Amino acid sequence: MTKIFNYRRLYEDLNIHRKRRGIAWHKVGIRAGVTTSGLSMFVKQFEEPDKHIFKALSVDSLVKLLNWMGKTDLAPYLIDEDDSDVVA
Helix, strand or coil, rough: CCEEEEHHHHHHHHHHHHHCCCCCCCHHHHHHHHHHHHHHHHHHHHHHHHCCCCCCCCCCHHHHHHHHHHCCCHHHHHEHHHHCCCCC
């Protein structure tokens, strides 16, 4: 079975961590060491779904954001391709 990355789950986890720390999204980008413009586009696809934007993250940004959250395991973010309708 093919696995795909669940970007919605990543967004939800990032948002939880962001809110706990009481910071804006651009501060997440700065603190994680990722481009704030790229992170902003990634976030918009979940906060403004009517805009039909899809912005994935580079592997480098993905690793930095996971590290910012204190996570190293990708397994919770991998889902079966058949369940892909829950991703976006």
